Amino acid sequence: MVRIILLGCGSVGSAVALKLAALRGDLEVILADYDLTAAEGLAARIGGARACHVDVGNPESLNQLFSQGDVVLNTVGPFYRTALAVIDAAIKAEIHYVDINDDHDVAAALVEDPAYDRRAKEADIILLIGCGATPGFTNMLAKLGADRMDSARSIRLCWTVPFLVDRFSPAVMDHLFHMLTGEVTQFIDGKHQKVPAYEGVREVKFRPPFGTYPAYFSGHGEPVTLGHFIPGLEEATIRSFFYPESADDLMRFLVRSGLGDRELVPELGISPIQFFTRYASSAAGRRALVSDLQGEVLGYASQVEVCGIRNGSEIRLVFEDHQMLDGSDRSSRGAPDPTAVCARLALERILDGEVTRRGFLAPEACIDPAPYIQAVLDETGKTIYEQEEVIVKRTFAPNRQ
Incomplete structure (x- = not known):
């Protein structure tokens, strides 16, 4: 049974947890939040989930939590404050990592420092960032x-x-x-x-x-x-x-x-x-x-x-x-939060073994876009408009009399 840690029990984390628990019986769900009462309340709604206190600003707290899981979804923002520390802890614990990071400097740090990609590959884990609605x-x-x-x-x-x-x-x-x-x-x-x-x-x-x-x-x-x-x-x-x-x-x-x-x-x-x-x-x-x-x-x-x-x-x-x-x-009209839907669908692709690459990744690097987009549209009722313009260069021969 795969042990999944849902880090953060706010609106996005809660929505992901509730839907995952309803869809899949093959998971051990661990709900972690600084506010233990919030985690316990969500666990009670799900039934069978486990609630934990965690302080994302405390490396030892993260280490203790991540030692209990196989994959973590991080929904704790603002990400520029804490995401890199959470990523470091996930690499150290050798568990797959997914987040909904939307801050440019977190993404830039991972791009600019190849050590993150190298360490994640050495740990044989997926380090997948930016899996919400935007980015994602x-x-x-x-x-x-x-x-x-x-x-x-x-x-x-x-x-x-x-x-x-x-x-x-x-x-x-x-x-x-x-x-x-x-x-x-x-x-x-x-x-x-x-x-x-x-x-x-x-x-x-x-x-x-x-x-x-x-x-x-x-x-x-x-x-x-x-x-x-x-x-x-x-x-x-x-x-x-x-x-x-x-x-x-x-x-x-x-x-x-x-x-x-x-x-x-x-x-x-x-x-x-x-x-x-x-x-x-x-x-x-x-x-x-x-x-x-x-x-x-x-x-x-x-x-x-x-x-x-x-x-x-x-x-x-x-x-x-x-x-x-x-x-x-x-x-x-009552449709689910797109950010939660997008994050859950990305997470499920890892759970189902569809993401085979390891190391630092973003959705465009490892997820087939067409079926993913269709799945999001089906669940959220989003409206997508598409327009294509083609500029063709032609040479016309002069009109000779």
Whole structure:
């Protein structure tokens, strides 16, 4: 019986645990969280699962937990704070590792330091990062597009969401500030480069009911791993935009005011980001930061544009993923969380022996994109739009009389 550790009993970890327990009877499920009460409550809902306390900031706590498992799914964010320590512990324990990491610098650390890949291969384990909705599902769309080319040249990603503070947990808000503060990793001119967040504006046109938005560089894992694992790319970049535009302006102002800084303020004993994430989740913060969304679509969209060459012609292939939040489509009427679905489906491919490679991996390096994408669509009710443009070069002979 495979022993699976689900690290983190928040919304994503809980959803994965409940579904896995319902689908598979061949697992010993271990639920681990800093909040033992949360883990015990989830174990009671599942029945037969075991609850454990863990402190991801304590190596000995991780070592003790991982000695009991065969594979771990890490859902504890923000990942830039703790993921590398958890990865180190998984390698040391020689257990397969999967996560939903969405921070660019974690992915960059694994790409830049070949020791992670080497150590994971020596331990004969899978080290698979970025298996949520974005990164994760977006990587699979990019891989699907690249596979349809003879050679892929560029992959440009963009996502847009409404600025809904009441839906942003403190961990999510921390992540949003982190990905928009300082320099972020992109893949430009065939190499990984650091560029300033909130620069590199590009007008991105989405299909209705969304619009055209001025999107800016942000820090996410997709450009890092796509540039690393898909050969021949010249560019892999990601941009983002909060709508309405006044909300994006507000977020830019908050970032440039230093509220994303992590250095402690001695007089307060906390950092600006610690203060702001707590304030934003309070009733007063939510009132002050509310956006006027009247007349705006309530949903989020991501776009993956893949450009390359096929049969001598230039190809531009665009995938768009729409998910509404207002009940206007099946994906917003009681459907499961896409991040949890994506993570579970990636994890199941390891459990079923479909991932045969070892070492440092991302979804595009080891998962067949087409069946995976279809499985996500079937469970979540996501709407995917696909558009392809072909530029054919022809030479016409002069018209001779």
